[in-house]
Amino acid sequence: MRDHAAPLDDAILAARLCAIDPVGLGGMILRGGGDLRDRVLAALHGALPPGAPLRRIPAHVDDDALLGGLDLGATLALGRPVRQQGVLAAADGGIVVLPMAERIAEATAARMTAVLDARAIDAVPVRVAVVAFDDGVEDEAPPQALVERLAFRIDLSECRGPISSDPPAAEPNVDSSDAQPLDPIAILAAAAAALGVDSARAPLFALRAARASAALAGRSAPDAQDVGVAVRLVLGPRATRFPPPPQEEEAADTPPPPPETESGEEERGAPEPPEDVVLAAALAALPRDVLERLAAGGGRHGANRARGTGERRKSPLRGRPLGARAGIPRGGLRLSLIDTLRAAAPWQKLRERGVGAIRIRRDDLRIRRFETRAETVTIFAVDASGSAAAARLAEAKGAVELLLAQAYVKRAQVALVAFRGVGAEVLLPPTRSLTRARRALADLPGGGGTPLATGLDAARTLAEAARARGRTPFLVVLTDGRGNIAADGSAVRESAERDAEDAARAIGQAGIGAVFLDTAARPRPEGARLALAMGARYLPLPRADAAAMHRVVVAAQAA
Known part of the structure; x- marks a missing residue:
């Protein structure tokens, strides 16, 4: 460490x-x-x-x-x-x-x-x-x-302790007496592939960094130390996976090294191959939580960052200012006076004189643009049926409270829908109040049949209502995926499964972001099939506690 x-x-x-x-x-x-x-x-x-x-x-x-x-x-x-x-x-x-x-x-x-x-x-x-x-x-x-x-x-967010005014250069990674001629291009390309770095720019940056490190130390060409510095500083923060472990069977079949000769340094070799040295340098620089982030399948620099804090939406009236564009200030759009004057100024001498010192035409008009962040509503749809309902509801309650603790930071609201018996109930409407949530979740009912289709429909209705109010809904479904109560209330398993798939498909067609947490002790194909119909991420979590559930939901929202 x-x-x-x-x-x-x-x-x-x-x-x-x-x-x-x-x-x-x-x-x-x-x-x-x-x-x-x-x-x-x-x-x-x-x-x-x-x-x-x-x-x-x-x-x-x-x-x-x-x-x-x-x-x-x-x-x-x-x-x-x-x-x-x-x-x-x-x-x-x-x-x-x-x-x-x-x-x-x-x-x-x-x-x-x-x-x-x-x-x-x-x-x-x-x-x-x-x-x-x-x-x-x-x-x-x-x-x-x-x-x-x-x-x-x-x-630098966790940098603490005494700070020297002149930090030392990179520590040597190998003994200079054992240094061998190396090909930095081949080593950096292999290191990038082993760490899952798929950008073509990254190895080129690493090569330039290695050459700069050599120049800083007064060397004409990079050695293993310079390559290690480049891998640690450039490739390490971009890593998306850990390198595979060495093959033990290959090591067993490797013949023993030949005896050392009088003048040949090649037979002696280095204590470690340069590739292993630079990969060790990269692994030493990986963040502490890289295993959790890689296992969760997400990261800070994912393709869609907006989901965790709400979608970005254009607004004509308020929000973060964006660049002005050509247009007519009507229908609630506002005129950007400075940009309009800037567009008209170069043409003043070419235009016929008219009323006023500045001659503005329709094509010069510019309107102001803004961008807002939609508030996120995380909706938990929890299966409250059967003997394990109490445990699942307790886990959901803990996850709701953990998410609400971050509500003000992430501009988020949380809601809870529980389904059991023959119907579904909105136990907690969208809220940011932790006190209200604890009061509403104090006594959660459990037991009875599994009206999965009704629960999914209730969650979709709540999500569409949140979207109509300008919020970004995100659905978290906790169930084993085995519904036994149909949408009409009949206890026919075939009809219940068909209705559940129809309800899941409706969520997918509505474009509602979702994650499906399979809570079955032994996950079955029904849960994966429903997640596919919803367009949701499928995660089997048979023994998840509230903290693990919270981490998974946050990672899924950011992915």
Whole structure:
């Protein structure tokens, strides 16, 4: 286990490597850390040539401020178009800092990545290193397009203990007397494949980092130590699986090594192959909870981050500002006066004089746009039938309380539907009140038949009602999947199973996100079949407690 100061040492080492090759490595993402990030930024800025610019980009920057555009005030004052330099061009040869990178719009990130790829704006060279500060909560993260183009990702959120003013360089991974000529390209490609890194940029970043590490140490070519540093800093944070264990049978069939010769160093060999050394370096850098996150099948940088905190929706009136677009301010849409003037200014001399000092046409009109986050409603549909109902309801109660403890952070509400006997009951309407939830869940009924179709229909109705109020529903079904009460109340198993599949299919057609937790002691095909019809993730959890259920639900929402 690495000590708590190691992430800061890695971050400053990454900053020094980035200063050697800022364009090739792109930059770095620093998560958490508070004031420690300023130390890393100062280390990077101090390692660059004197006078290198440092610019900060706000999360809600517009295109003209980012890439350059019309200076509206100077244009209106002088009566001719006057262009202003964008932040990226002004930072040429230096650093751009992105505070709150998790709040940058996808469109803004796309424009930045286009500049990073082309290394120019309108054929004018732009060479910058990007330092993104990630303060996201739970599944919030910077846009994936930007993340892919930055070599280093360092988590400083758990960095504690004494901090040295001059952190040491990377520790040697192998004895230099045993060093062998190695092929860094082959080793890095093999390490990326073993760690499940499917991005083609990652091994290239690792190769550049290894060369920068060698240059930092005064070596002409990277050795095993440099390759280990590159794997730890670049490939380790991108790992999606653990490397497979060595094959024992192959080791048994391996003949003993030949005796050492007088002059041949090849026969002696190194204590460990370079591939094993660099993989060990990567595993040492993996987060503590990587096993849980990999087992849950999710991560912070998943493809759909919005589900955990609600869908992103466009709004004409309120929310986070987005860039203006051409349009007519009607139907509740608001006019963006500044953007309208900016669009009209270049054409003033070409237009016939009319009433007023500024001549505006229909095509110049710009409307304001906003983005809001929909509130999430997690709906538990719990099978309260049979002898195991009390245990399942107790587990669901604990999971509901754990989710409600995070309600204010994740803008979430929780509801509970229990089905037993011949019907279903909404025991807890959508709420964020932990006190109300505990009072409503104090005495939960149990026993009787399993009206699975009725329970699924009740949960879908509640989810559609939440969606109609502008919320994002997410359904959690806890059952063994074996319904025995049909939708009409008859105790015919064939009809009950058919009605349950129809109800599950209706949930899938409604596009409601869901996870199916099979609570049967021995999971059977019925549960997997219903999950497939719902379009839900199927997870057999025969002995799950409230904490395990809570972790699974959170991981499924973020996946």
